[in-house]
Amino acid sequence: QIQLVQSGSELKKPGASVKVSCKASGYTLTTYAMNWVRQAPGQGLEWMGWINTNTGNPTYAQNFTGRFVFSLDTSVSTAYLQISSLEAEDSATYFCARTYCGADCYAFDYWGQGTLVTVSS
Amino acid sequence: DIQLTQSPSFLSASVGDRVTITCRASQGLNSYLAWYQQKPGKAPKLLIYTASTLQSGVPSRFSGSGSGTEFTLTINSLQPEDFATYYCQQVNSYPRTFGQGTKVDIK
Numbered sequence: 001q002i003q004l005v006q007s008g009s010e011l012k013k014p015g016a017s018v019k020v021s022c023k024a025s026g027y028t029l030t031t032y033a034m035n036w037v038r039q040a041p042g043q044g045l046e047w048m049g050w051i052n053t054n055t056g057n058p059t060y061a062q063n064f065t066g067r068f069v070f071s072l073d074t075s076v077s078t079a080y081l082q083i084s085s086l087e088a089e090d091s092a093t094y095f096c097a098r099t100y101c102g103a104d105c106y107a108f109d110y111w112g113q114g115t116l117v118t119v120s121s
Numbered sequence: 122d123i124q125l126t127q128s129p130s131f132l133s134a135s136v137g138d139r140v141t142i143t144c145r146a147s148q149g150l151n152s153y154l155a156w157y158q159q160k161p162g163k164a165p166k167l168l169i170y171t172a173s174t175l176q177s178g179v180p181s182r183f184s185g186s187g188s189g190t191e192f193t194l195t196i197n198s199l200q201p202e203d204f205a206t207y208y209c210q211q212v213n214s215y216p217r218t219f220g221q222g223t224k225v226d227i228k
Contacts, residue, residue: 035217037165045157045165045208047217061216062122095164105212106171107155111164 002026004096006112012119017084020115022096029077030054033099035108036070036081040092050099051079086119093117123148123211127220133228140196142223144209149189153213156185156194159222160205168207169194199225 007021022034036048049060051070058070069082079096093114100109124147134140144154152172157165167176169185172192182197196203204227209220 044222045159045210045219047219049216059215097165100167100170104153106153106174107167107176107210107212108157108165109167109170109176111166114164 002098002110004098004110004112006094006096006115009116010118012086012117013121014086014088014119016086016119017082018086018117020081020083020094020096020117022079022081022112024077024079024098029072029074029079032101033105034070034072034079035097035099037095037097037108037111038064038092039095039114040089048081048094053079083117086117088119091117091119122216123150123214123218125209125211125218125220127207127209127223129223130221131224131226133226134199135228136199136201138199140199140203140225142194142207142209142225144187144192144194144220146190146192146211148214150192150211150213152188153211154185154187154192155210155212156183157208157210158203158205159208165208170212196225 003025005023030053035050038046048064051058071080095114096112097108098110126145128143154172156169159165173185184195206222206224
């Protein structure tokens, strides 16, 4: 069955970096685009951007330029989110989510379980 | 950017009730609107896409309607497992945006 399995929770100090992984199984990673979504504690969902899994080309939402990097390793069917120069405000749960496309692209049909990143000194 | 406004933000309901949540968009969406359910500590789950298409495996008590800028999610005969937060999302244009969420709580 199709699954997106993310890496475990992270506790980081301000200024450090973190890399979250999202391993796809049950389908070929390069068939569908991958999105990243942030959810701050007690808050709603915020789309961070997406990566074209065929070309590796990332697109970032306006609030997520500069310190955020999306990448892939297709040999292990895994997408990555790296955040550098972590700030307390980056403390959140980060989800990967696959874009469902048929004739067009319609929604995010499979989601990872989420990775909690806590930034604290 | 397209803004999505859900109403209400919070509602209390009882098992068996019919519940309706509205999502209004700041621009027309050509029916490219999805609905998700999220329970505490869990990932969102896709319920409906293209405004009214039920995702495979989702119970038929969930339905979606609307077009243009106004959309609704209806839950007929609310079940105990339906108490959760619901989000709308537009996939008509970039950046993808979500509504602020509607929490459905037990009355």
